[in-house]
Amino acid sequence: MREGRVRYGYFDxxxxxxxxxxxxxxxxxxxxxxxxxxxxxxxxxGGGYCFYRDARLRRLTRYRYNTTPAEAGGRHxxxxxxxxxxxxxxxxxxxxxxxxxxxxxxxxxxxxxxxxYLGIRANVRYFVPLGxxxxxxxxxxxxxxxxxxxxxxxxxxxxxxxxDAWDDATNLQRNLSIGEVEVVDxxxxxxxxxxxxxxxxxxxxCSEPLVGFDTQREAFLGPYHGWHEPETVQRGxxxxxxxxxxxxxxxxxxxxxxxxxxSRQITFLLGxxxxxxxxxxxxxGSQTINKRSVQPxxxxxxxxxxxxxxxxxxxxxxxxxxxxxxxxxPDVHTDRMVNIWNAYQCMVTFNLxxxxxxxxxxxxxxxxxxxxxxxxxxxxxxxxARARARILDLAATQLxxxxxxxxxxxxxxxxxxxxxxxxxxDPQWLILAVAAYLKETGDATILDEPVSYNNLPGSExxxxxxxxxxxxxxxxxxxxHGLPLIGHADWNDCLNLNxxxxxxxxxxxxxxxxxxRTAESVVIAALFVWAAREMAAIACWQGHHKQAQAxxxxxxxxxxxxxxxxxxxxxxxxxxxxxxxxVGSHECEEGRIYIEPQGLCTLAxxxxxxxSGRAEQAxxxxxxxxxxxxxxxxxxxxxxxxxxxxxxxxxxxxxxKENAGVFCHSNPWMMIAAALLGHGDVAHEDYLxxxxxxxxxxxxxxxxxxxxxxxxxxxxxxxxxxxxKNSWLTGAAAWNYVAITQWILGVRPxxxxxxxxxxxxxxxxxxxxxxxxxxVTYSIAVERVGKGxxxxxxxxxxxxxxxxxxxxxxxxxxxxVSVKLGExxx
Ligand code: BGC
Ligand code: NOJ
Numbered sequence: 001m002r003e004g005r006v007r008y009g010y011f012d013x014x015x016x017x018x019x020x021x022x023x024x025x026x027x028x029x030x031x032x033x034x035x036x037x038x039x040x041x042x043x044x045x046g047g048g049y050c051f052y053r054d055a056r057l058r059r060l061t062r063y064r065y066n067t068t069p070a071e072a073g074g075r076h077x078x079x080x081x082x083x084x085x086x087x088x089x090x091x092x093x094x095x096x097x098x099x100x101x102x103x104x105x106x107x108x109x110x111x112x113x114x115x116x117y118l119g120i121r122a123n124v125r126y127f128v129p130l131g132x133x134x135x136x137x138x139x140x141x142x143x144x145x146x147x148x149x150x151x152x153x154x155x156x157x158x159x160x161x162x163x164d165a166w167d168d169a170t171n172l173q174r175n176l177s178i179g180e181v182e183v184v185d186x187x188x189x190x191x192x193x194x195x196x197x198x199x200x201x202x203x204x205x206c207s208e209p210l211v212g213f214d215t216q217r218e219a220f221l222g223p224y225h226g227w228h229e230p231e232t233v234q235r236g237x238x239x240x241x242x243x244x245x246x247x248x249x250x251x252x253x254x255x256x257x258x259x260x261x262x263s264r265q266i267t268f269l270l271g272x273x274x275x276x277x278x279x280x281x282x283x284x285g286s287q288t289i290n291k292r293s294v295q296p297x298x299x300x301x302x303x304x305x306x307x308x309x310x311x312x313x314x315x316x317x318x319x320x321x322x323x324x325x326x327x328x329x330p331d332v333h334t335d336r337m338v339n340i341w342n343a344y345q346c347m348v349t350f351n352l353x354x355x356x357x358x359x360x361x362x363x364x365x366x367x368x369x370x371x372x373x374x375x376x377x378x379x380x381x382x383x384x385a386r387a388r389a390r391i392l393d394l395a396a397t398q399l400x401x402x403x404x405x406x407x408x409x410x411x412x413x414x415x416x417x418x419x420x421x422x423x424x425x426d427p428q429w430l431i432l433a434v435a436a437y438l439k440e441t442g443d444a445t446i447l448d449e450p451v452s453y454n455n456l457p458g459s460e461x462x463x464x465x466x467x468x469x470x471x472x473x474x475x476x477x478x479x480x481h482g483l484p485l486i487g488h489a490d491w492n493d494c495l496n497l498n499x500x501x502x503x504x505x506x507x508x509x510x511x512x513x514x515x516x517r518t519a520e521s522v523v524i525a526a527l528f529v530w531a532a533r534e535m536a537a538i539a540c541w542q543g544h545h546k547q548a549q550a551x552x553x554x555x556x557x558x559x560x561x562x563x564x565x566x567x568x569x570x571x572x573x574x575x576x577x578x579x580x581x582x583v584g585s586h587e588c589e590e591g592r593i594y595i596e597p598q599g600l601c602t603l604a605x606x607x608x609x610x611x612s613g614r615a616e617q618a619x620x621x622x623x624x625x626x627x628x629x630x631x632x633x634x635x636x637x638x639x640x641x642x643x644x645x646x647x648x649x650x651x652x653x654x655x656x657k658e659n660a661g662v663f664c665h666s667n668p669w670m671m672i673a674a675a676l677l678g679h680g681d682v683a684h685e686d687y688l689x690x691x692x693x694x695x696x697x698x699x700x701x702x703x704x705x706x707x708x709x710x711x712x713x714x715x716x717x718x719x720x721x722x723x724x725k726n727s728w729l730t731g732a733a734a735w736n737y738v739a740i741t742q743w744i745l746g747v748r749p750x751x752x753x754x755x756x757x758x759x760x761x762x763x764x765x766x767x768x769x770x771x772x773x774x775x776v777t778y779s780i781a782v783e784r785v786g787k788g789x790x791x792x793x794x795x796x797x798x799x800x801x802x803x804x805x806x807x808x809x810x811x812x813x814x815x816x817v818s819v820k821l822g823e824x825x826x
Contacts (some may be wrong), residue, residue, distance in 0.1 A: 006700040011693065011707070012105070013332075016318070016340045018707040020044045020104040023092035026703040028070055030358055030728070031106035032348050033135055034128035035317070038272060040135050041356060042111045042126055044104040046091035047074030048358075049161070050135055052200070052272040054411040055355045055362025059165040060190075060202045060272060061158050062247075065361055069096075075126070075137065075270075076157035078233045081118060082255070083151055087233050090115045090122030090139075094227040106707070108318040108344055110311070119145040120152070120258075129301065129310035130317055134271025136307050141266070143258035150258045153211070155233050156268055157220060157251040158204055160190040166363040179248040181215045182289055187298060188215055188250035191289055200274045201289055204250035207267040207302045211255050212238025217247035267302050321347065321382045327745060329760075329767040333694040334687075338740055341693070341707045345733040346378030350386070352729055355410070359711075359726040366407040366416050369394060370491065371731060373429035378734030380440045381749070381773070387437055388446055394430060395451045395466045400459065402427050402466075402473030406488075414455055419510060424477060424487035427470035428527040434467060435534035439749040442774055444542060467535060471554065474528045481576060482561035484524035485516055489647075491523050491596060491666075492634075494658035496647025497577050508648035520576040522566045522584075526600035529555045529562070533605065541751040559606045567607075567614060571621040572597035574635075577645050584635065591646070594635040598622040599669025602676055619673055623682070630722045631662035631690040632670055633715035655718025662713040664690050664732035668739035675743035675759040678789050683744050684761045687736070698722065709733055746791075747771050747780065750804055756819050757803045758782055759789050766821065777814045778805065786822035794818045 008029070009020035020029060028043035033050070040050035049063040063074075076094060080087045088097035091104075091113045101116035110127035121142040128135050143150045162168040162175050182189040186209060190202040214220040214232060219241030222231025232238050238253040256264055273294040282290035300306050327338050353372050356362035372394055380387040397405045397415040404426040405415025415421075438444065447467075450460035477485040486497050488509060496508045497519035536551035566573045574584025574594040584594040598618040601607060607614030626632040638654035639646065652659035667690050674683035688694045690713065696706035704710045704724035711726035742748040746758035747769055754773045766783040793800050796816050800806065808815055 007696060008699055009104075009706075011336055011696070013336055013340065015105070015107065016322075017105040017107040018341075018705075020106070021102070023096075023099070023102050023104070026700060028358055029104075029106070029705045031111045032352070032728075033109060033111070033126055035109060035130065035347070035351065038128050038133040038135075039351065039356070040126070040128060041358070043074065043093075043358075044106070044111075044113070045074075045093035046077065046113055046124070046126075047093055049074070050270065051165075051356070051362070052133055054409065055352075056165050056364075057163065057409075057411050058200070058272070059161040059163060059168065059362070060270065062161040062168065063165075069093075074158075076155075076227060077122075077124065077137075077139065078155040078157070078230065079117075079120065079122065079141075080153040080155070080233055080236050081150070082153055082236060085234075085236070086118060088117050090117070090124065096228065108322075108340070109314050116144065119143065119148070120150065125311070127311055127314055129307075130313055132271075132297075132301070132310070133273065134269050134297075134301065136301055136310070137268040137270070138304065138307055139266045139268070140263055141256065141258065142263040143260055146260050148260060152256050152258065153233075153236050154254045154256065154266065155230070155238075155251055156204070156206065157214075157227070157230070157249055158270060159217060160192070160202060160248040160250065162192050163198070165361075169363070176247075177245040179243050179245050181243050181248050181250070183213055183215060183242070184291065186210050186252065188213060188252070189289055189291070190248055190250065192248060194280070194289060195287055199277045199280050200272060201294075203269070203271050203273065203294065203298065204252070205269040205271070205298045205302060206252040206254065207265075207304075208252075208254045208256075210252050212240050212253040214238050214241045214251040214253075215248055216241035216243040217249045220249055220251050265304055267304060267307060269298060269301050271298070273297070318344075323770075324381050324772040325741060325747075325769070327741070327767060327769040329745070330764050331684075331688075333691045334684075334740060336693050337691055338737070338745075342709070342733060342737045342740075343378075343382065345708045345728065346375065346737055347382060349375045349729055349731075349733045350379040350383070350390070353410075354729045357726075357728040360729055366409040368407050369397065369404045369426045370406070370423065370429045373433035374731045375734050376433045377436050378737040380437055384437070384441045384443075388441075388443070391430075391434055391437055391446065392449060392451055392463070394433070395463055396453070396455050398427065398430065398451075398453055398466050398469070400453045400469075401476075402469030402471075404430070405454075422487040422512070423489055423493075424474070424485060424521065425490035425524045425527055427473045428524065428531040430470055431467050431531040431534055432527075434463070435538060436749075438538060438541075439751055440773070442751070447538075471528070471532060471535065471551075474524060475554070479518055479520035479576065480580060481520055481565040482558075483520035483522060483565060483576070484528060486519045486521040486524065486575060487516060488512065490521040491527075492649065492658055494648035494652070495575065495583070496649070497575060497583070497645065499647045500578075500644050501647065502644065508651070514578050518576065518580055519578045522562060522573055522575055522597045523600055525558055525562045525566065526572075526597060526604045526606060529558045529606060530600070530604035532558065537751060555604075559604070562601065562606055563612075563614075566597070571618045572601045572614075579645070583646070590637045590639050591635050591649075592637065593621060593625045595622055595626055595632055595663070595666045595670065596634075599666060599673050602673035603669060608676065615673065616677055619670065619677060619679075619682075622670055628662065628716045628721070629689065630713050630715075631664065631667050632686065633660045633717075634658055634663050634666065635660055638715065638717040653718070655715040655721065657712055660715040660717050662690065662715050664709045664711060664713065665730060665735055668732070668735035671739040672743045675739070675746070678759060680744065680759040680789065681761045683739070683759060687740055687744060690732075690736070709736060745769065749773060753804045753807045754778055755804045756780060756782070756793060756817060757789070757791055758819070758821055760784075760821070762787060774807070775813065776808055778817055779814070780817045780819065782819040782821055784822050785820045786824045788822045790821070790823055792820045
């Protein structure tokens with residue numbers, strides 16, 4: 001294990017912030033602004049970009065990926081001392097001046113960077129108000145010196161993206177000729193392509209009168225100058241440049257004099273606005289933007305009392321969302337992640353799926369079908385109505401045969417043709433998401449909701465039929481062992497058993513060169529069993545017992561196929577390849593044991609209650625062969641070379657990504673499995689290994705943000721074992737949240753009511769929780785009275801049988817639950 005004992009900040013749990021205390025974090029440590037339609041990514045030095053709804057098609061500001069120094073793009077602020085000519089950036093980038101003091105507080109939906117340099121304190125707060133499509137930057141400058149008046153110049157700068165971020169980065173022959181802006185008073189309007197089919201514009205406004213401005217990048221920076229040394233700032237004079245083509249930017253120039261001890265607040269707004277297509281121009285017939293509808297908005301948010309009020313609303317919004325599930329346990333990392341950061345990350349994945357992070361460029365992938373369904377498990381209790389809408393959107397991209405588009409574009413909500421379907425696990429996740437929604441809300445009406453296929457009007461059926469077809473999709477695609485055919489891939493996108501790619505650069509995900517009628521997936525089999533059992537439970541709940549039995553029979557048949565053909569002796573196999581050979585078996589030279597089937601078979605209940613001991617054995621084998629101090633790796637031994645018949649998994653160097661990296665998404669399946677089998681110590685130990693807060697003290701090994709999960713931590717075969725990558729947008733968020741809240745702490749929604757069945761470490765004396773469920777607030781106190789996981793419940797002082805709290809009579813909104821856990825001694 002690599003050693004590292006460096007922190008770059010600390011958690012402030014009271015304010016729900018992570019406080020970064022030095023700007024040179026190993027990677028830019030980011031946060032997200034915005035909760036609904038307008039989003040910004042913001043780093044600890046003010047970098048990043050923003051967009052309206054779709055990170056590719058409505059990008060406001062330009063961002064350069066994979067650049068040096070890391071992350072040069074963003075929200076630039078420069079200060080210049082007019083007396084000495086000294087220049088610095090109060091957020092450190094892009095000048096990287098040696099600031100005397102620096103902190104960045106990433107909070108829920110906002111970021112505050114504070115610094116001191118040359119006796120000037122700068123404090124800048126960035127956030128997106130609820131319901132608005134703009135970012136507010138509130139900058140306060142304070143003269144800390146006693147006795148000296150300070151004469152400062154302040155320059156802002158953003159670089160506009162020409163809306164379609166992909167086109168912006170690639171289609172230069174056109175784009176360098178189309179940039180247009182208007183400048184009126186203290187507002188710079190970006191209007192590229194507004195003359196033709198766009199009716200949206202961006203604006204960058206400032207609360208102060210301007211001494212000057214710039215809108216042309218080269219005029220602002222100076223030829224061959226970078227963002228770290230704009231000529232305009234160095235000279236202390238804007239050029240009032242108007243852009244015509246090339247690169248539109250927005251830069252305000254403000255002068256301010258600060259008496260000793262004095263402070264001044266300056267507000268910037270960076271926003272998106274749409275005009276009615278018929279009313280785009282003012283006067284009509286001209287080419288001038290109609291600014292009548294946007295100006296009042298700008299005026300509103302430029303007033304600091306309005307901006308402050310919007311900030312308080314944002315805080316209250318997050319208090320409300322997080323208030324639905326709060327816990328107090330003996331472990332600070334558990335509390336912090338459950339109460340704040342893990343829940344927050346679940347909301348961010350809800351909003352963005354896998355589209356825009358510092359590892360996802362926002363120009364490629366849309367919303368994943370499998371991803372979004374799983375993300376839902378982590379946010380359904382915070383925003384049930386939005387979860388409902390998301391389910392209906394996803395189901396509408398399902399195809400008539402029950403399969404699904406693998407991705408869809410958030411702006412159009414249409415399936416993405418370039419990637420298509422044929423990821424044969426996709427449909428099952430829809431069932432699991434709907435089941436989670438039903439358990440959380442009890443809202444069975446969603447099952448009758450008419451939903452189209454492939455978004456085709458006229459093709460609507462009730463949602464329940466979509467679920468039915470999802471099951472059928474798998475049953476109609478079984479291979480030689482009666483196990484589901486894998487198609488392009490299953491949960492593991494990189495296990496490509498039908499691809500056989502020899503062409504450099506060819507997509508492993510979409511290339512198919514074999515007929516796909518032999519390679520079978522144990523993961524899809526387990527998912528099917530699990531989903532069919534959920535369908536049975538739904539049917540039962542609705543009183544359809546015959547139908548429930550039919551689903552149970554389907555599940556049992558598939559479970560039997562798994563037992564007959566996928567038990568390898570000490571663990572579950574992973575797949576049969578195109579030639580019918582085993583994958584993830586002791587017979588294999590490499591890749592003998594995989595994590596996914598060990599977790600998922602147990603979650604599906606296969607080998608759990610049948611005296612076979614298989615689930616226990618699979619768990620023990622997984623821990624023995626896959627366990628590392630940084631979590632369980634995806635498979636072992638890692639593939640040491642490229643295997644044509646296995647595909648992308650073997651394309652990664654050993655220890656990275658799917659080739660034996662620690663996947664923080666599949667680890668929680670093992671935690672849940674451990675909890676299901678009653679092993680609280682094991683489950684929680686595994687939970688802590690990948691819990692970002694628990695890894696904070698090895699930040700220079702882990703390198704990604706210590707407040708959110710990353711997709712992957714380099715496995716033991718990697719030279720950088722323990723190093724995380726692909727933070728923020730990952731199924732790890734939802735699954736870790738589910739593992740800790742529902743299975744380890746055991747506060748679990750069911751169709752009949754909230755269940756309390758903790759499987760916590762033996763050493764814990766108990767914990768308490770506050771959970772809002774179907775409009776009722778449950779205050780839960782769990783006390784350990786002995787060893788084991790046996791549970792006795794008292795609800796409002798009365799003993800109830802079993803572990804499910806009966807739903808209270810209508811009108812009752814608060815319920816007290818006390819739980820005695822374990823067998824009392826003697
Ligand atoms: C990655 C996978 C990812 C897939 C999606 C692969 O290169 O390794 O983790 O799911 O791309 O496109
Ligand atoms: C990331 C993808 O978003 C997810 O869908 C997939 O399951 C994992 N990679 C594993 O390959």
